[in-house]
Amino acid sequence: xxxxxxxxxxxxxxxxxxxxxxxxxxxxxxxxxxxxxxxxxxxxxxxxxxxxxxxxxxxxxxxxxxxxxxxxxxxxxxxxxxxxxxxxxxxxxxxxxxxxxxxxxxxxxxxxxxxxxxxxxxxxxxxxxxxxxxxxxxxxxxxxxxxxxxxxxxxxxxxxxxxxxxxxxxxxxxxxxxxxxxxxxxxxxxxxxxxxxxxxxxxxxxxxxxxxxxxxxxxxxxxxxxxxxxxxxxxxxxxxxxxxxxxxxxxxxxxxxxxxxxxxxxxxxxxxxxxxxxxxxxxxxxxxxxxxxxxxxxxxxxxxxxx
Numbered sequence: 001x002x003x004x005x006x007x008x009x010x011x012x013x014x015x016x017x018x019x020x021x022x023x024x025x026x027x028x029x030x031x032x033x034x035x036x037x038x039x040x041x042x043x044x045x046x047x048x049x050x051x052x053x054x055x056x057x058x059x060x061x062x063x064x065x066x067x068x069x070x071x072x073x074x075x076x077x078x079x080x081x082x083x084x085x086x087x088x089x090x091x092x093x094x095x096x097x098x099x100x101x102x103x104x105x106x107x108x109x110x111x112x113x114x115x116x117x118x119x120x121x122x123x124x125x126x127x128x129x130x131x132x133x134x135x136x137x138x139x140x141x142x143x144x145x146x147x148x149x150x151x152x153x154x155x156x157x158x159x160x161x162x163x164x165x166x167x168x169x170x171x172x173x174x175x176x177x178x179x180x181x182x183x184x185x186x187x188x189x190x191x192x193x194x195x196x197x198x199x200x201x202x203x204x205x206x207x208x209x210x211x212x213x214x215x216x217x218x219x220x221x222x223x224x225x226x227x228x229x230x231x232x233x234x235x236x237x238x239x240x241x242x243x244x245x246x247x248x249x250x251x252x253x254x255x256x257x258x259x260x261x262x263x264x265x266x267x268x269x270x271x272x273x274x275x276x277x278x279x280x281x282x283x284x285x286x287x288x289x290x291x292x293x294x295x296x297x298x299x300x301x302x303x304x305x306x307x
Contacts, residue, residue: 194272
């Protein structure tokens with residue numbers, strides 16, 4: 001296995017993710033054979049989905065200290081499209097923590113870019129309302145809660161609406177939930193309020209190939225969760241507790257954003273199910289089902305009419 005593939009494995013496996021499970025399965029099916037040289041078996045596979053967005057971003061870098069935002073400010077760049085007094089901020093494709101761009105690039109949107117955009121929309125006197133256009137099956141945990149908090153702060157200050165052009169699952173829904181309103185299309189989807197974590201065990205394959213991996217390590221737990229041995233005793237339970245804690249936090253953030261429309265207990269009760277439009281409205285995950293373009297035009301007209 002090359003160093004590059006080892007790095008991908010270290011990010012993909014044994015870490016919690018806020019993905020719709022079908023998206024997680026797609027990643028494994030795409031990368032698994034390349035990483036391992038073998039076909040892989042996915043236990044309890046829910047059915048893969050292929051979902052990426054178009055790349056169209058601007059490079060910049062850095063998370064701490066908001067270096068991306070400061071660079072944009074120095075150049076006088078407004079980091080979102082403006083229609084009159086309305087800012088339009090897209091959330092598309094796979095969501096990642098760090099990204100040297102604003103918007104979507106190579107099928108990914110970074111929380112770093114979203115936080116930069118939300119913060120500047122909140123403090124801009126020219127922005128009277130914000131549309132967050134969402135089409136995502138989710139992504140990484142790190143950065144997701146911070147992005148949701150940034151939109152929550154923005155929603156307290158100004159009218160916001162999350163318009164789903166297709167789907168908002170897992171981290172995609174987490175980011176959408178603090179908007180004042182959520183609108184979705186008739187055949188879109190929302191939900192998956194849960195966390196998924198994947199572990200690859202290559203020990204059986206190595207045994208068939210006559211390969212034995214020996215770890216020489218200091219610290220009893222140093223190599224826990226490595227892909228060349230079965231999971232150590234108690235590790236699965238430990239990881240299960242971690243993802244349950246994250247799901248509880250997820251549900252709490254959703255409840256903050258949705259208020260009386262969806263309680264934390266109700267969010268947990270969904271058991272990370274992905275819902276159709278009608279179901280999502282009934283349960284309080286979204287506010288209405290409607291044509292995305294019509295909802296967009298109505299919001300633009302309302303905000304610009306008041307400006």
